Amino acid sequence: MNYAIRYYSKFGHSEQMAQVVGETLGVKPESVETPLTEDVDILFIGAGLFLAKVNGRVKEFARTLDTKKVKKVVCFGSCALSDSPVPQIRQIFEEQGFNVAVDSFTCRGAMGPWHAGHPDEEDFAALRVFTKKMVEN
Numbered sequence: 001m002n003y004a005i006r007y008y009s010k011f012g013h014s015e016q017m018a019q020v021v022g023e024t025l026g027v028k029p030e031s032v033e034t035p036l037t038e039d040v041d042i043l044f045i046g047a048g049l050f051l052a053k054v055n056g057r058v059k060e061f062a063r064t065l066d067t068k069k070v071k072k073v074v075c076f077g078s079c080a081l082s083d084s085p086v087p088q089i090r091q092i093f094e095e096q097g098f099n100v101a102v103d104s105f106t107c108r109g110a111m112g113p114w115h116a117g118h119p120d121e122e123d124f125a126a127l128r129v130f131t132k133k134m135v136e137n
């Protein structure tokens with residue numbers, strides 16, 4: 001199985017999460033600025049929320065991809081106030097015709113005093129479990 005990991009991360013939370021996914025799978029994560037040219041079975045894609053929005057770079061990245069080269073997309077993300085950035089990430093990829101996994105991963109991501117310290121070790125441990133589950137299916 002071939003995997004790729006991409007993230008958009010303003011404060012490093014999604015990047016840290018992508019590192020955890022990458023360590024679990026033995027794959028080097030890259031930001032959405034790095035094009036994805038190889039065929040992959042699963043693309044892991046992560047981002048946070050800013051003023052209730054996922055950054056437009058995620059959509060720009062999705063537009064560069066070929067649905068024939070990416071079999072499945074798995075979404076992850078973090079935020080401080082809302083439920084999750086995942087519904088927006090999911091919509092971006094589904095609108096482009098990608099097969100997006102039903103399962104996704106969300107944890108809290110600090111915003112000033114809100115959820116300070118997150119994502120933390122417990123979040124990363126849960127993300128490791130989630131990642132293993134995604135590649136077992």
Ligand SMILES: Cc1cc2nc3c(=O)[nH]c(=O)nc-3n(C[C@H](O)[C@H](O)[C@H](O)COP(=O)(O)O)c2cc1C
Nearest residue numbers: 010011012013014048049051052079080081082109
């Ligand atoms: C300026 C700013 C705006 C934010 N807006 C929201 C928001 O609207 N809703 C929310 O749940 N979290 C919000 N957050 C929290 C971020 O989504 C959270 O810190 C996330 O972990 C950032 O991920 P990143 O570092 O990978 O970009 C905001 C954070 C900042 C600094």
